[in-house]
Amino acid sequence: MKFIICYLLLTCSFFAQTHNEDTTITSTSYGIYCGVNVNKNMFVSNAFLIEGKVFLTKNIFAKINIGYYRTVVKDSYRVFSFKYIQIQDYKKYNTVYYDVMKTQYDVFPISIGSLYLYRSSPLNYYAGIDISYNLIDPFQYRTSEKIINEFDSINDIPNVYKNIVVLPNGSYSVTLGAGAIFHFTANLYLDVRYIFKYDNELINSHQILIGINI
Incomplete structure (x- = not known):
């Protein structure tokens, strides 16, 4: 977050200085993009991407956009965990395991940027x-849980079953x-672009987008 704030301040400062030198272009444009x-x-x-741009000089403009894409990681690992079972007077802790096959992430990036x-x-x-800051909705494809053993107290459960798998719900x-x-x-133009996304939580990806701007 501090990095984004510093980037904003530096970008705005640069644009303000440049804008004083050249104020020939003050138009804005809006675009809708789709691709892979x-x-x-x-x-x-x-x-998918929705983007707004404001031209600051003849060659530089700032932009803000929101988008959506899906990425899938082909995982292959076994998770050991436990669950608490209560049915009337029956109260037990069951140790279980399941196999993860892949993890799907629906990603909603909110971005600021600049173009030359x-x-x-x-x-x-x-x-x-x-x-960008990315809102993430994760989903695991996995097998059904298999019960291994049961315990009366959580303190009796081996530590290997107490690992908690936490999937990211946000990233930069x-x-x-x-x-x-x-x-x-x-006032109407076609925009074709290639982008590479480096993410601190998710697998990096490439996108090819085609958009119409007005």
């Missing part, structure tokens, strides 16, 4: 960076990207 997300396990899923635009004809090219990521813009009219 691919991770190193070669899992392919849909990716290289103007040419008929295409404009750009490179940029985003910093840095996205590097490049793309090309083709203008249909002055």
Whole structure:
């Protein structure tokens, strides 16, 4: 979080200085993107993005976006745990195990960033960076639990069964990207981009997105 705040302050300071030098462009644009997300396990899923941009100079603009994509990690491991069972007067702690086959993450990134635009004809090219906080909804594909033993007290359970698997529900990521813009009219253009996402919790991924901006 401190890194994001510092990034915002530095970016705003730079844009403010640059904006004083060149105020020829003050327009904004909004875009909707769709495409594919691919991770190193070669899992392919849909990716969506809604983005707003504000042009600060002839070649630089800031942006904010929200999106969605799904990534899957092919896990293969066994989890030992326990559960408390109470049925009327029956009260026991059961030790159990199950096998995890894969973990699915639905990811909702909220991002800020900046782009540098290289103007040419008929295409404009750009490179940029985003910093994101990602809301994550995880789901494990696993086998049914198998009961191993039962105990009267939690203190009797071996420590190997007391490990708790915690899946992330949030993460931070840095996205590097490049793309090309083709203008249909002055206010309508096609945007094609490639991005690489580095995440501190999830598997890194690549995305190819195509969007329409107005």
